[in-house]
Amino acid sequence: MKSAEGRGRTLDEAVDAALIELGESRRNVDVRVMSESPGETVVEVTVIDHSVAPVIGTAAPANGKAETARSLVEGLLKHMGVRAQVTVRTAADPITIDISGRDLGALIGWRGETLRALQSVTNVMLGKQLAEGERVIVDVERYRQRREHTVREIALRAARQVKMTGDAITLDAMQAFERRAIHLALQDDPDVGSSSIGEEPDRRVVVGPRKPETS
Amino acid sequence: MPGRAAAERIRKAIALVNAVADGAGDEDLTPTEIAEAIRDCLELSEIEQGSNVRKYLGEALDAVSDGMPADFVAMTLYAALGALGESRSGS
Numbered sequence: 001m002k003s004a005e006g007r008g009r010t011l012d013e014a015v016d017a018a019l020i021e022l023g024e025s026r027r028n029v030d031v032r033v034m035s036e037s038p039g040e041t042v043v044e045v046t047v048i049d050h051s052v053a054p055v056i057g058t059a060a061p062a063n064g065k066a067e068t069a070r071s072l073v074e075g076l077l078k079h080m081g082v083r084a085q086v087t088v089r090t091a092a093d094p095i096t097i098d099i100s101g102r103d104l105g106a107l108i109g110w111r112g113e114t115l116r117a118l119q120s121v122t123n124v125m126l127g128k129q130l131a132e133g134e135r136v137i138v139d140v141e142r143y144r145q146r147r148e149h150t151v152r153e154i155a156l157r158a159a160r161q162v163k164m165t166g167d168a169i170t171l172d173a174m175q176a177f178e179r180r181a182i183h184l185a186l187q188d189d190p191d192v193g194s195s196s197i198g199e200e201p202d203r204r205v206v207v208g209p210r211k212p213e214t215s
Numbered sequence: 216m217p218g219r220a221a222a223e224r225i226r227k228a229i230a231l232v233n234a235v236a237d238g239a240g241d242e243d244l245t246p247t248e249i250a251e252a253i254r255d256c257l258e259l260s261e262i263e264q265g266s267n268v269r270k271y272l273g274e275a276l277d278a279v280s281d282g283m284p285a286d287f288v289a290m291t292l293y294a295a296l297g298a299l300g301e302s303r304s305g306s
Contacts, residue, residue, distance in 0.1 A: 113226075113293075116229075116289075117289075117290070117293040119286075120236075120286045120287075120289040120290040121290050121293075123286040124284070124287050124290050135236070175230070175237070176230075176233055176234040176236075176237035177237045179241055180237060180238065180240060180241075183240060183241060195241065196241035196242060200227060200230035200231045200234055201226055201227050201229075201230035203230075203234070203241075203242070205241075
């Protein structure tokens with residue numbers, strides 16, 4: 001997989017530097033922050049390899065559940081009259097089904113609502129084939145993955161600001177999977193922590209200085 | 216706009232159920248809270264008696280009390296939201 005290291009004063013600058021070197025757009029890459037200091041941020045940017053995912057008819061034989069989920073989603077889309085390519089994302093845990101094609105905005109819906117509904121239907125239909133607590137993720141044009149990347153970047157930016165000012169920052173209302181991505185992004189930060197306030201659907205993440213543990 | 220409050224309340228119930236399914240790990244939701252959110256929807260007078268919206272909401276409430284998986288409850292609530300949209304576009 002192609003990757004490049006990027007350096008800059010801010011996260012955005014570091015990512016942009018790596019993107020220029022790779023000749024890629026932001027939606028096609030995965031970003032990992034290597035180090036962060038007030039003066040410099042270093043990131044590793046890796047191109048997401050779309051070609052490794054199996055195409056229709058050549059799904060990963062190693063995982064029967066994944067193939068069942070793939071053909072189920074394919075069937076649902078056929079009934080909906082949507083022409084799209086359905087593949088299983090390789091090495092993804094939990095099982096992730098990728099849908100790609102032209103003009104799939106309607107399949108994502110308002111704030112990902114239609115996509116989320118499709119995922120719920122898929123999991124209900126797979127029912128007993130899944131172990132307890134096991135779920136299948138459905139993604140359209142990597143919308144969910146891109147959202148997770150975006151909120152992770154927001155989290156890191158907020159964390160940097162918190163470290164500089166010492167003040168907590170309340171982020172916009174987010175869905176559960178987005179809040180989860182933020183909590184995971186900051187869980188190993190020794191100085192900054194995250195918590196959530198408010199009620200669904202207006203629940204927001206607060207990024208603030210980590211309180212010293214009381215013994 | 217008629218139905219707007221109903222759509223907002225159904226979306227709130229969906230968000231609660233999805234939070235359980237997605238497991239953000241930042242709240243501890245109980246089935247009672249989800250059931251309350253669905254009952255809030257059913258209390259709205261703009262949801263007509265005998266409508267599909269009310270039928271699906273009732274099914275979602277039953278699903279919560281029967282301990283059905285969160286995805287099943289969510290699917291039923293999405294059906295209610297869809298039925299609401301249909302009734303609004305048809306009126």
